[in-house]
Amino acid sequence: MNLTVWGTRGSFAAPGAEYVGLGGNTTCIEITAGAGRLIIDLGTGSIPLAASLVAGAHGRGASLSILLSHTHIDHIQGLPFFSPFFIAGNRIRILGPSTADAPLEHLLQQYLRPHHSPLHGLENLAATVTVDEVDCGTDLTVEGFTVRALPVLHGHATALGFRISDGRRTVAIMTDVDGHDDNTAQLATGADLLIHGATILDGAQSSIAAAIALAERAHVPRVILTHFAPGATDAAILAAITAAAATTSIAVSAARESFPIPL
Amino acid sequence: MGYDRRMNVTFWGVRGSYPVPGPSTIKTGGHTACVEVQRAGGRLIIDAGTGLRGLGKKLARTGDAGPHHILLSHVHWDHIQGLPFFEPMGDADASVVIHGLPVAATSLREVIDGVLRPTIWPPDVGPVRAALSFCEIAPGQRLTIAGFEVSPFTLNHPFGAMGYRIDCGSGSLAYVSDTGPFCDVLHKQHFLAAPEPLTAADRRTLENMRGDVIATLRGVHTVIYDTHFLSEEYARFSHFGHSTPEHALEICHEAGARRLVLYHHAPSHDDDLMDDVEARYRARGSDLAIAVDVAREGKTLNASDSRQPESAS
Numbered sequence: 362m363n364l365t366v367w368g369t370r371g372s373f374a375a376p377g378a379e380y381v382g383l384g385g386n387t388t389c390i391e392i393t394a395g396a397g398r399l400i401i402d403l404g405t406g407s408i409p410l411a412a413s414l415v416a417g418a419h420g421r422g423a424s425l426s427i428l429l430s431h432t433h434i435d436h437i438q439g440l441p442f443f444s445p446f447f448i449a450g451n452r453i454r455i456l457g458p459s460t461a462d463a464p465l466e467h468l469l470q471q472y473l474r475p476h477h478s479p480l481h482g483l484e485n486l487a488a489t490v491t492v493d494e495v496d497c498g499t500d501l502t503v504e505g506f507t508v509r510a511l512p513v514l515h516g517h518a519t520a521l522g523f524r525i526s527d528g529r530r531t532v533a534i535m536t537d538v539d540g541h542d543d544n545t546a547q548l549a550t551g552a553d554l555l556i557h558g559a560t561i562l563d564g565a566q567s568s569i570a571a572a573i574a575l576a577e578r579a580h581v582p583r584v585i586l587t588h589f590a591p592g593a594t595d596a597a598i599l600a601a602i603t604a605a606a607a608t609t610s611i612a613v614s615a616a617r618e619s620f621p622i623p624l
Numbered sequence: 625m626g627y628d629r630r631m632n633v634t635f636w637g638v639r640g641s642y643p644v645p646g647p648s649t650i651k652t653g654g655h656t657a658c659v660e661v662q663r664a665g666g667r668l669i670i671d672a673g674t675g676l677r678g679l680g681k682k683l684a685r686t687g688d689a690g691p692h693h694i695l696l697s698h699v700h701w702d703h704i705q706g707l708p709f710f711e712p713m714g715d716a717d718a719s720v721v722i723h724g725l726p727v728a729a730t731s732l733r734e735v736i737d738g739v740l741r742p743t744i745w746p747p748d749v750g751p752v753r754a755a756l757s758f759c760e761i762a763p764g765q766r767l768t769i770a771g772f773e774v775s776p777f778t779l780n781h782p783f784g785a786m787g788y789r790i791d792c793g794s795g796s797l798a799y800v801s802d803t804g805p806f807c808d809v810l811h812k813q814h815f816l817a818a819p820e821p822l823t824a825a826d827r828r829t830l831e832n833m834r835g836d837v838i839a840t841l842r843g844v845h846t847v848i849y850d851t852h853f854l855s856e857e858y859a860r861f862s863h864f865g866h867s868t869p870e871h872a873l874e875i876c877h878e879a880g881a882r883r884l885v886l887y888h889h890a891p892s893h894d895d896d897l898m899d900d901v902e903a904r905y906r907a908r909g910s911d912l913a914i915a916v917d918v919a920r921e922g923k924t925l926n927a928s929d930s931r932q933p934e935s936a937s
Contacts, residue, residue, distance in 0.1 A: 370645075371746065372746045372748050372749075373674065373677060373709055374642075374643035374644075374645050374654070374655075374674060375645055376643055376644060376645040376646070376649055376650075376653065376654025376655055376921075377645070377650065377654070378650050380645060381645070381646060381647045381650070384645065384646070385643075385645025385646065385654070386645055386646075405642055405643060405644075405645075408642065408891075432743050432744065433743075433744060433745065433746045434705070434744050434745060434746070435746055438642060438701075438705075439642070441701075442641060442642055442891075460743070462742070462743050463743070468743055471740055471743075472744070474731070475782075475783050475813065475815070476699050476700075476727070476728055476731035476732075476783060477699055477700055477701050477704070477731070477735070478700065478701060479700070479782040479783070479815070479816075479864070479865065480815070481814075481815040482815075485815050485817065515747070516746075516747035517742055517747075518742060518743070518747070537746075539747075560748075590748070591677075
């Protein structure tokens with residue numbers, strides 16, 4: 362299994378010299394194993410990923426599955442610019458959360474509505490696109506992976522965390538999580554890697570400390586942090602992670618945009 | 625009197641479509657559309673792309689409660705995404721006035737302060753505490769906003785967009801973004817998968833629009849123009865509603881403008897390409913007596929006519 366974080370920022374993209382080491386694109390993660398591929402979230406990081414996909418099979422017509430953790434803008438900002446949507450013959454399935462607000466497909470349509478996007482709606486994409494709300498808590502088979510999704514605490518929004526396995530390795534992914542509960546424990550328990558958001562770098566609310574505590578409880582040997590705040594510089598992030606890593610035997614590091622992570 | 629009549633323009637975001645972080649955009653900038661126009665004692669903000677976040681931080685530091693006047697060209701995401709992250713929006717003592725086309729107002733309210741707010745904006749976007757108001761304006765009006773004379777005019781862009789001429793003292797500026805050229809495609813309010821053939825009525829509409837733009841820009845000092853595409857790119861995407869530096873130079877030349885600022889750069893146009901573009905179009909501009917600059921984030925230009933006295937004292 363290989364994993365690449367294409368967007369390491371939460372909330373808002375961070376152009377500028379202070380952010381080029383870890384990256385300034387909003388969130389997107391790619392997981393590959395054999396011929397299988399999963400994409401998690403469509404922040405601006407999905408746009409450079411899209412270019413590599415269209416250079417291959419998705420330039421001619423192929424299937425693709427995208428998991429959306431939720432519809433905050435930093436997770437869907439790349440949707441109107443994700444080039445596989447503009448290739449006829451591509452079959453793209455979007456799987457995301459059910460919310461009390463509105464059906465997922467309706468929320469994505471609202472993002473593309475004519476006032477705000479010249480695409481006017483999902484129906485104008487050349488690819489065949491289906492949008493499904495994920496059945497939480499059951500093991501689904503998607504592109505050869507076993508995927509379990511569960512809602513995690515994230516303000517007053519429903520955000521999904523994921524547990525993804527290729528049969529040999531398992532990764533738990535929770536980029537937007539404000540606290541830990543039975544669901545995050547279930548997603549993480551026994552995983553080989555925890556990908557965790559790091560919006561807050563230090564203090565009592567530190568996301569890094571919360572990630573390490575979860576990994577220790579759930580027996581996860583390795584943590585990679587991502588989804589950094591837009592104002593957090595490379596230097597500040599690396600200093601906070603180095604300090605936190607010294608307190609644990611778990612391997613803790615920062616995601617770097619577009620660098621492959623073998624698992 | 626010591627009255628400073630200059631008008632300065634600062635670029636907070638210069639990109640079109642979406643923000644582009646990374647090592648290849650550091651010199652030009654990666655944030656989307658946002659321009660600050662200043663005179664002594666007054667400020668206008670044009671467009672609220674991701675560049676607006678940085679401007680909001682500056683205003684919050686200086687404790688300026690406004691009213692902050694924001695003119696919107698239109699409400700495509702790359703022109704409004706910074707609004708919820710504009711720090712004065714969370715300040716109960718501040719006021720923010722958004723000026724734009726009526727067609728946009730309802731939709732913008734839903735996104736900024738309405739039903740769509742919790743599903744789109746992440747939790748670090750706090751509640752709107754500022755006094756927020758929407759002011760519907762239309763092409764052809766002559767307005768005075770924050771001490772500037774503002775003349776909105778119609779542009780050629782999907783679902784409608786407005787440009788602005790802004791005059792104050794010896795300063796004059798036009799903001800012409802987003803727009804396609806006034807020839808190949810007439811943008812209306814339906815989806816375009818490809819360029820549609822023009823009817824005779826469409827051609828007349830485009831000719832009139834072009835005539836109005838040139839009449840409004842007549843004699844203006846500085847023109848900020850949507851030059852998203854290079855000409856070879858435009859040939860493939862003429863229905864996207866963006867122009868090239870050639871289109872911009874033609875309009876500036878006919879209007880007698882002094883300076884053209886290339887703006888709304890395509891995300892794929894990196895720093896090296898923008899340096900090439902600047903050199904190429906500076907040479908073409910000099911043949912027409914038009915100074916040409918590439919809009920770069922963080923840079924400030926003076927948009928005042930130096931042939932007139934800088935100060936009335």
